[in-house]
Amino acid sequence: MVRSYLIAFVLAVAAIAWIASGELGLTADSGNGSVAEETAAAAGNAPPEEAAVPSVRTRVSTAAPYRERVIVRGRTEAVRQVDLKAELPGRVSEVMAEKGSRVTKDQPLVRIALDDREHRLQEARATLRQREIEHQASSSLNKKGFRADASLAQDRAELDAARARVKAMEVELDKLLITAPFDGVLEERWVEIGAFVDKGTQIARIIDEDPFLIVGQVSEANVGRLNVGDVGGARLATGQVVEGRIRRIGSSADPETRTFRVELEIPNPQHRLLEGVTADIAFEVGTSDAHFITPAILTLDAAGTIGLRMIGPDGRVVFQPVQILGDEGEGVWVSGPPPEAELITVGQELVAAGDQVRVVREQSGS
The missing domain is CATH 2.40.30.170 (Efflux pump adaptor protein, beta barrel domain)
Known part of the structure; x- marks a missing residue:
């Protein structure tokens, strides 16, 4: 028991002596700076009172013209693209362009068989010639007084009807040949030789x-x-x-x-x-003036507003809201900061608006 008290007493005395030696050391060195200051200086750090101020790294950014874009x-x-459709029913007798080929305006693409349409056209033309002869004879007799005006008018009507039938047959035959409406590419062709098409059947698509x-x-x-x-x-x-x-x-x-x-x-x-x-x-x-920055230095304030932390005129931290105008390469263009701004590039998340900081400015090009 006595031995334990003795050991405790010796340890207490040793602790008191160690603390006292430290205080004496501080007093003795007061003329040339504290031991802590000398140690900090030797390590290349700031004195204790400066170490309490956070350090940030900054870069001076100058606005440049930015072409605004939507x-x-x-x-x-x-x-334009057009789906060509059959205007008359019939059998496909010929295809003249392959899918994927480039075509020119009025180039033939697909032909539908004539069938009996050619014969009906010949018949209509023969009827027209007959009506022309009849009308000519009727007109001659009318001039001589041997043909009434009413009969002449009827012959004239029959002649006009014959001409209309011939024209209709010619138009019908023209519709049997399907052509390109403009220069383009034959994107699709849905028919082959021998296929039967009805009126409205899709034939081809031109783009x-x-x-x-x-x-x-x-x-x-x-x-x-x-x-x-x-x-x-x-x-x-x-x-x-x-x-x-x-x-x-x-x-x-x-x-x-x-x-x-x-x-x-x-x-x-x-x-x-x-x-x-x-x-x-x-x-x-x-075009407007904007700053080109790395997105890594963008941050949010307490309200969730996106912006940058920068050094204000008084050397304290300022939060500057920004608007992102566009991205390009590895950076973004933002508006909001003044034409020349000292932006915090490292440590921005550790400081707040109004903080006094110690600035380490990046070298140009670093």
């Missing part, structure tokens, strides 16, 4: 390839910023990048999405564009 999702679309359209739906908030003739560009899912001008802006909104159809017309002389390809469309709407 970006929407869309797709490619042919300017006009030049120019092409890229169509998108623009919101109510942005459609007023666009005008017919404005420049626009698109990046297709195929990797193609194209440029054109706005051809048409819809006059009424889609009742479900409240968006407006906008058509961007793209020249396609080489026929490289395909229909139905997804595209990101960008319409240029003006």
Whole structure:
């Protein structure tokens, strides 16, 4: 028991002596700075009173001209496409263009057999010649007073009817040859030789390839910023990048999405564009000053507003709300900060608006 008390007493005395030696050391060195300060200086750190102030890294950003764009999702679309249908029933006697081939205006595509139509046309022409002779004779007799005016009028009516029948037969024969209505590509052909078609049967589909359209739906908030003739560009899912001008802006909104159809017309002389390809469309709407930054330095305030933390004129942290205008490469363009702003690039999540901080400014190009 006595031994235990002795050990405790010795340990207590040793602790008191160690604490006292530390206080004496601090007093003795007061003229040249504390031991803690010397240790911090030797390690390259700030003195204890400065260490309490958080450090942040900053970069001075200067605004640059940014071409504002309205970006929407869309797709490619042919300017026009037509499904050709049979106007008369009959058997397909000839096909003159293969599916996928390019055709020119009025090029024959499919022919329907004449059957007895040629004979009926010959009959109609023979009847017409007879009516012409009869009308000529009737007119001569009428001039001599041997033919009444009523009979002459009847002969004239029969002649006109004969002419109408011939014309109708000629038009009918023309309808048996189905031709391309414009230059394009024969996208589909649904009939082969020997197939029987009825009136209204689909024969072929022609797509006009030049120019092409890229169509998108623009919101109510942005459609007023666009005008017919404005420049626009698109990046297709195929990797193609194209440029054109706005051809048409819809006059009424889609009742479900409240968006407006906008058509961007793209020249396609080489026929490289395909229909139905997804595209990101960008319409240029003006130029403004903006900052190009890495998205990593964007942050939120307590209210959930997106912005940047930067150094204000008094050296304290300021939260600056921003509007993201667009993305490009590895960064984004934002508006909101003044033309020249010292943005916090490292440590922005550890400080708040109004904090006093120690600034370590990035070197130019770092």
